[in-house]
Amino acid sequence: xxxxxxxxxxxxxxxxxxxxxxxxxxxxxxxxxxxxxxxxxxxxxxxxxxxxxxxxxxxxxxxxxxxxxxxxxxxxxxxxxxxxxxxxxxxxxxxxxxxxxxxxxxxxxxxxxxxxxxxxxxxxxxxxxxxxxxxxxxxxxxxxxxxxxxxxxxxxxxxxxxxxxxxxxxxxxxxxxxxxxxxxxxxxxxxxxxxxxxxx
Amino acid sequence: xxxxxxxxxxxxxxxxxxxxxxxxxxxxxxxxxxxxxxxxxxxxxxxxxxxxxxxxxxxxxxxxxxxxxxxxxxxxxxxxxxxxxxxxxxxxxxxxxxxxxxxxxxxxxxxxxxxxxxxxxxxxxxxxxxxxx
Numbered sequence: 001x002x003x004x005x006x007x008x009x010x011x012x013x014x015x016x017x018x019x020x021x022x023x024x025x026x027x028x029x030x031x032x033x034x035x036x037x038x039x040x041x042x043x044x045x046x047x048x049x050x051x052x053x054x055x056x057x058x059x060x061x062x063x064x065x066x067x068x069x070x071x072x073x074x075x076x077x078x079x080x081x082x083x084x085x086x087x088x089x090x091x092x093x094x095x096x097x098x099x100x101x102x103x104x105x106x107x108x109x110x111x112x113x114x115x116x117x118x119x120x121x122x123x124x125x126x127x128x129x130x131x132x133x134x135x136x137x138x139x140x141x142x143x144x145x146x147x148x149x150x151x152x153x154x155x156x157x158x159x160x161x162x163x164x165x166x167x168x169x170x171x172x173x174x175x176x177x178x179x180x181x182x183x184x185x186x187x188x189x190x191x192x193x194x195x196x197x198x199x200x
Numbered sequence: 201x202x203x204x205x206x207x208x209x210x211x212x213x214x215x216x217x218x219x220x221x222x223x224x225x226x227x228x229x230x231x232x233x234x235x236x237x238x239x240x241x242x243x244x245x246x247x248x249x250x251x252x253x254x255x256x257x258x259x260x261x262x263x264x265x266x267x268x269x270x271x272x273x274x275x276x277x278x279x280x281x282x283x284x285x286x287x288x289x290x291x292x293x294x295x296x297x298x299x300x301x302x303x304x305x306x307x308x309x310x311x312x313x314x315x316x317x318x319x320x321x322x323x324x325x326x327x328x329x330x331x332x333x
Binding site: 012023031062122175 | 204210214225237247
């Protein structure tokens with residue numbers, strides 16, 4: 001175990017898991033659900049549950065497959081990064097499993113959905129975007145933020161530069177947008193679809 | 201990639217690192233039905249197991265390194281065969297410490313003994329003196 005691994009193990013050992021886990025679980029739940037938005041379907045991107053996703057991220061830290069630079073990100077941020085990456089892999093695996101009989105087909109090839117499937121997905125995506133638009137219509141900051149995002153500005157600093165705002169204003173607007181989405185259409189935007197769903 | 205897909209991907213990424221409050225996180229966790237205390241205990245147990253495996257791996261590594269070092273030293277000892285003069289010097293120093301009455305006759309013919317016989321005589325003298333290896 002080198003010093004980086006040693007640092008990570010020490011941080012994992014000393015972490016206040018009771019405090020950190022709710023944030024990681026909520027992040028994993030949001031991430032999984034939002035991966036479904038892109039497919040226009042309100043479904044999990046893969047068979048891995050929220051709890052499994054967090055546990056797998058921690059196992060990757062323990063088995064040394066992930067290395068942590070403690071000077072650039074704290075432990076929670078590092079774990080969120082692993083969760084994010086795992087959720088993306090799950091989505092790819094899920095799509096591939098639905099598309100090909102053999103799951104060892106490499107490299108990954110984007111699936112060709114049937115015309116009907118794609119039409120349903122497109123309708124779902126329009127519905128989600130329509131709901132977001134409704135949430136931002138009556139607020140100038142939220143509307144501006146939304147348009148900047150649709151223009152491809154995804155990072156806080158990029159959005160700030162595009163809108164001529166400072167980054168704190170962007171953060172405040174993003175928090176407001178996220179909360180408003182959940183409040184206005186929880187069935188579509190809450191991190192969890194149903195109570196007690198997909199817990200391993 | 202369709203426009204809607206691209207826009208939703210952008211929205212997903214833009215909202216990815218939005219901070220959430222502890223209250224929001226707790227509400228989500230409660231909705232998920234996860235027993236946080238149990239999960240935390242399970243994680244600590246996994247970390248302890250990993251620590252134990254790591255300790256065992258290090259002990260095993262040290263044990264192997266020690267065994268390899270012993271083997272290396274032993275091999276060097278075997279390979280570093282003393283010269284005849286060195287053997288004779290050792291023999292003389294040993295026989296000088298043994299009481300004359302305890303030394304059998306054949307010990308005195310050491311100069312005509314072969315290298316192997318001389319090594320055997322040295323072992324016998326060491327045994328006599330209680331200096332066996």
